[in-house]
Amino acid sequence: MARGFAILLLLQFLGEMISAGLNLPIPGNVIGMGLLLLALNLKLVRTQWVEDAVELLLSHLALFFVPAGVGVMVYFDLIAAEWFPITVSTVLSTFVVMAVTGWVAKLLEKQGAAHDA
Amino acid sequence: MMRDLLGTPLFGIGLTLLCYALAQLLYRRTASIFLNPVAVSITAIIGVLMFLHIPYEDYAVGGRYIHFLLGPSVVALGFPLYTRRKEILARKAPILIGVLAGALTSILSASGLAWLLGGSRDVVLSLAPKSVTTPIAISIVEKIGGIAPLTAALVVITGCLGAICGPEFCRLIGVRDAAAMGLAVGTAAHGIGTARMLEVDRLGGAIAGLAIGLNGLITAFILPLLFLLFR
Numbered sequence: 549m550a551r552g553f554a555i556l557l558l559l560q561f562l563g564e565m566i567s568a569g570l571n572l573p574i575p576g577n578v579i580g581m582g583l584l585l586l587a588l589n590l591k592l593v594r595t596q597w598v599e600d601a602v603e604l605l606l607s608h609l610a611l612f613f614v615p616a617g618v619g620v621m622v623y624f625d626l627i628a629a630e631w632f633p634i635t636v637s638t639v640l641s642t643f644v645v646m647a648v649t650g651w652v653a654k655l656l657e658k659q660g661a662a663h664d665a
Numbered sequence: 666m667m668r669d670l671l672g673t674p675l676f677g678i679g680l681t682l683l684c685y686a687l688a689q690l691l692y693r694r695t696a697s698i699f700l701n702p703v704a705v706s707i708t709a710i711i712g713v714l715m716f717l718h719i720p721y722e723d724y725a726v727g728g729r730y731i732h733f734l735l736g737p738s739v740v741a742l743g744f745p746l747y748t749r750r751k752e753i754l755a756r757k758a759p760i761l762i763g764v765l766a767g768a769l770t771s772i773l774s775a776s777g778l779a780w781l782l783g784g785s786r787d788v789v790l791s792l793a794p795k796s797v798t799t800p801i802a803i804s805i806v807e808k809i810g811g812i813a814p815l816t817a818a819l820v821v822i823t824g825c826l827g828a829i830c831g832p833e834f835c836r837l838i839g840v841r842d843a844a845a846m847g848l849a850v851g852t853a854a855h856g857i858g859t860a861r862m863l864e865v866d867r868l869g870g871a872i873a874g875l876a877i878g879l880n881g882l883i884t885a886f887i888l889p890l891l892f893l894l895f896r
Contacts (some may be wrong), residue, residue: 584743615728649767650840650849
């Protein structure tokens with residue numbers, strides 16, 4: 549478990565270094581996600597070294613978003629000032645994006661399956 | 666005495682875990698998707714803080730320890746990408762084109778609707794990256810000139826919305842395949858949606874995690890360019 553956490557934190561640190569060093573708009577942890585995939589692929593990291601830590605973190609992922617969510621309270625005034633366009637646009641757009649993404653993926657998957665057959 | 670304790674991490678961590686544990690219990694007992702544990706915990710904690718007139722800063726002293734774990738968790742999302750790599754590579758085209766379509770739809774629908782409804786320039790710009798994971802959304806908004814804190818709040822609200830009813834909405838519109846569903850929820854509702862997808866289906870969750878990164882990359886690239894066109 550400790551080894552897994554150490555590896556994840558090390559990869560996050562490397563990701564942060566790359567993000568800051570190259571002045572990228574992509575955050576270090578997202579780069580770290582790519583680095584973990586790469587390290588597992590190159591067998592630099594074995595799955596059994598990290599799987600306990602990964603399982604523990606991912607099974608509680610929702611919890612880790614709570615403090616950032618509570619931060620919304622600081623900006624209630626900003627949202628209240630133009631609540632109508634903000635609410636309608638946020639809600640509708642979220643559903644439209646899910647529909648478009650889901651439908652495009654479904655359509656292309658069907659085509660791919662037909663192509664293979 | 667009470668004031669001293671409020672200034673320690675014990676308060677924020679304790680309140681978060683207590684609310685989350687209760688919210689999970691409520692969710693399991695009622696099995697209602699609208700009682701999503703993240704949304705319920707956030708609402709309950711905000712309620713407690715406002716009722717007791719405790720400033721957010723006091724809560725954040727402890728809250729930031731829990732928030733810290735988001736970093737390694739996002740790194741950890743690389744693990745299911747590796748273990749499910751064959752299924753993911755078999756869907757290269759649907760995944761890439763699906764996220765690209767979703768990213769464009771998100772930018773245009775979020776800012777377009779706000780503009781049509783009379784939103785100010787600040788609000789229109791702040792809404793544009795709302796489906797992207799918070800740190801990427803913030804850096805984009807700082808580049809194009811919206812209000813960063815407003816974007817941060819909208820990203821969280823969007824995520825909760827996708828987590829609450831994303832999988833159900835997908836089934837309703839005929840997207841039942843776990844991979845396509847994960848892609849839709851991850852693209853629209855980033856990490857909070859991904860957390861829910863991981864509970865629904867492991868492959869769907871892995872693909873939702875991939876969608877966070879891809880949508881972030883695509884939006885970070887396209888949005889500043891689109892903004893130049895419409896200026």
